[in-house]
Amino acid sequence: GESVGLHLPTLSVQEGDNSIINCAYSNSASDYFIWYKQESGKGPQFIIDIRSNMDKRQGQRVTVLLNKTVKHLSLQIAATQPGDSAVYFCAENNGPNAGKSTFGDGTTLTVKP
Amino acid sequence: DTEVTQTPKHLVMGMTNKKSLKCEQHMGHRAMYWYKQKAKKPPELMFVYSYEKLSINESVPSRFSPECPNSSLLNLHLHALQPEDSALYLCASSPAADYEQYFGPGTRLTVT
Numbered sequence: 189g190e191s192v193g194l195h196l197p198t199l200s201v202q203e204g205d206n207s208i209i210n211c212a213y214s215n216s217a218s219d220y221f222i223w224y225k226q227e228s229g230k231g232p233q234f235i236i237d238i239r240s241n242m243d244k245r246q247g248q249r250v251t252v253l254l255n256k257t258v259k260h261l262s263l264q265i266a267a268t269q270p271g272d273s274a275v276y277f278c279a280e281n282n283g284p285n286a287g288k289s290t291f292g293d294g295t296t297l298t299v300k301p
Numbered sequence: 302d303t304e305v306t307q308t309p310k311h312l313v314m315g316m317t318n319k320k321s322l323k324c325e326q327h328m329g330h331r332a333m334y335w336y337k338q339k340a341k342k343p344p345e346l347m348f349v350y351s352y353e354k355l356s357i358n359e360s361v362p363s364r365f366s367p368e369c370p371n372s373s374l375l376n377l378h379l380h381a382l383q384p385e386d387s388a389l390y391l392c393a394s395s396p397a398a399d400y401e402q403y404f405g406p407g408t409r410l411t412v413t
Contacts, residue, residue, distance in 0.1 A: 222401050231305075231391050231404030232344065277343055287332055287398030288357055291343035 200298045207265040209295045211278035214259065218280035222289070223252060223263045227274045235263070235276075265297075273299045305405035307392050313411045316382060322408045324375040324392030332398040333375040335367060336391040338407070344391055350375060351398045382412045 195210045213221070219240040224232035238245045238252045238261075245252050251264040261278050278292045305326045314320050324333065332351045336344035349357035350369040364386075366378040375392055389409055393402040 220399055224404075229406075231393075231406050232402075234401040234403060237401050281399055287334070287349040287351060287395075288359075289334075289346055289402065291345075294343050 195293070196295060197293065198296045198298070200300060201268050203268060203270060203299055203301050205268055207263075207268045207272070207297060209263045209265075209276050209297065211261040211263075211292045211295075212259060213261060213278070213280045213292070215280060215282055215290070216259070218282050218290075220281040221252070221254060221261050222279045222281070223250075223261075224277045224279060224291075225272075225274045226277065226294075232277060268297075268299050270299045270301060273297055305392055305394055305403050307390075307405035307408050309408060310406070311409045311411075313413060314379065314382065315413055316384070318382075319378070319380045321379065322377040322390055322392075322410075324377075324405055325373055326394040326403070327373055328394060328396075328403070329372075330394035330396050330403070331372060332395045332400075333369065334393040334395075334402060335365075335375070335377050336393065336404075338389040338391055348377075349398065356398065379410075382410075384412050386410065387412045 201207050222237040223235040226232040236247045236250050236252050238254050243254050249266045253262045275294045275296050277294045279289045282288050308323045335347040338344045347361045348367045353369045364381050368376040389407040391407045393404045395402045
């Protein structure tokens, strides 16, 4: 199953399906965006990033899309696996305040076997 | 060494105590960060050090005092904390200030 459009606090998908996690950002001056994964009892883990001069970037099984017109960011996970179950945060960096990362509320992804 | 380490893992302290949290990285990163994270909430930035100098202080109360003794170490000194300061305190580092961050496992702090 997939979910597009609105940010959802939780997302449940079947193993093997694709997942889409959405994020809306607020600061037009933000020029760098990062997705992090946080598993229970651990610190956030870097997944993938994108700068504002790009609109798409691909990694291993993950793709990030950036739409600056509507200030929207999405993370696509292909062939979702049980190990992908975690909370996913998007973060925006404000260019003039390099290093100031503001995290979104997070989406809890649950993968059903 | 590709990890950020934090000590202690857990800390319980009274409101009159003084304690310190420690963070270390050996990745040659030149930016280091402290975050506070409450249960089921996103991390909130507290401080940023860039090239061992404090570059961002997010209006954090003075009972939290950061220190960066060298490029590998970051401390957070705690004094006269309140129960609402109980949270997970995360340290992170990045190659420079505007790059992806690598987080430690955090210190779970309880103020009684």
